[in-house]
Amino acid sequence: MPRFFIDTSHNVGEFVAIDGENLDHLKVLRPRIGEALELCNSAERVVYHAETAKISRHDAQVKIIRQSLADSEPAVKITLFQAIPKLDKMELIIQKCVELGVYRIVPVVTDRTVSNPPNAAQKLKRWQKIAHAAAQQSRRDIIPEIGDIITLQGVLSELSNFDSAFVAYECETGIQASEAFKTASLQHIALFVGPEGGFEPAEIQALCAAGVKSVSLGKRILRTETAAFASMIILLSAQGEF
Numbered sequence: 001m002p003r004f005f006i007d008t009s010h011n012v013g014e015f016v017a018i019d020g021e022n023l024d025h026l027k028v029l030r031p032r033i034g035e036a037l038e039l040c041n042s043a044e045r046v047v048y049h050a051e052t053a054k055i056s057r058h059d060a061q062v063k064i065i066r067q068s069l070a071d072s073e074p075a076v077k078i079t080l081f082q083a084i085p086k087l088d089k090m091e092l093i094i095q096k097c098v099e100l101g102v103y104r105i106v107p108v109v110t111d112r113t114v115s116n117p118p119n120a121a122q123k124l125k126r127w128q129k130i131a132h133a134a135a136q137q138s139r140r141d142i143i144p145e146i147g148d149i150i151t152l153q154g155v156l157s158e159l160s161n162f163d164s165a166f167v168a169y170e171c172e173t174g175i176q177a178s179e180a181f182k183t184a185s186l187q188h189i190a191l192f193v194g195p196e197g198g199f200e201p202a203e204i205q206a207l208c209a210a211g212v213k214s215v216s217l218g219k220r221i222l223r224t225e226t227a228a229f230a231s232m233i234i235l236l237s238a239q240g241e242f
Helices: 020-029 089-100 120-137 152-156 177-183 201-209 224-238
Strands: 003-006 015-018 036-041 046-055 060-069 077-083 104-109 164-168 188-193 213-215
Touching: 003 020, 003 120, 015 020, 015 046, 020 046, 020 060, 036 060, 077 089, 077 224, 089 104, 089 120, 089 224, 104 120, 104 152, 152 201, 164 177, 164 201, 164 224, 177 213, 177 224, 188 224, 201 213
Parallel strands: 003 036, 077 104, 077 188, 164 188, 164 213
Antiparallel strands: 015 060, 036 046, 046 060
């Protein structure tokens, strides 16, 4: 069942006009009259269950049949601090981590990433659009925010906003992520994943000195995009959310 995000409140029995990008998406789906869909108001955490009432080339209307509380979000809010990878890997990371349940993704510049990504404003706009589409497809209750690009040093000042913080580090041998994540707070968790080639040892030292726990994802070396997926899955599984 398709889901669309809206920012307005409605009542049962009300007819609602679909416009903008939602209309474009609806026309691509080519639904029939009476076909079911959902409208999600993230701010109020309400899902409106509706059915198509009118579809034309230029406009569409749906009728609200009933409403319910939005309940698909994990209890734990995970902010992924992802070192910016090469090429279009960031798009894949955003898409899949949004599907898995990430709360927020912050692109991070580290010693082994491009220090000044070209067309940063355009990239952020595109990344947010990918997050929006992935949230709709996976029937999320919110659209995860893609934060502004930040340096690793800049991240350190944000750590006080989190109850627990972890970094996936290929040289860690003592602490397994599957065990460490079981004891994590259920509120706000920061998760760090490095770029191709990993974090520099000095960066790991700086993170750990700021209270971030270094964890291992296993004996095999994972690509940066795989490490992001694996970290999310292990963390959500440890918290009973997957």
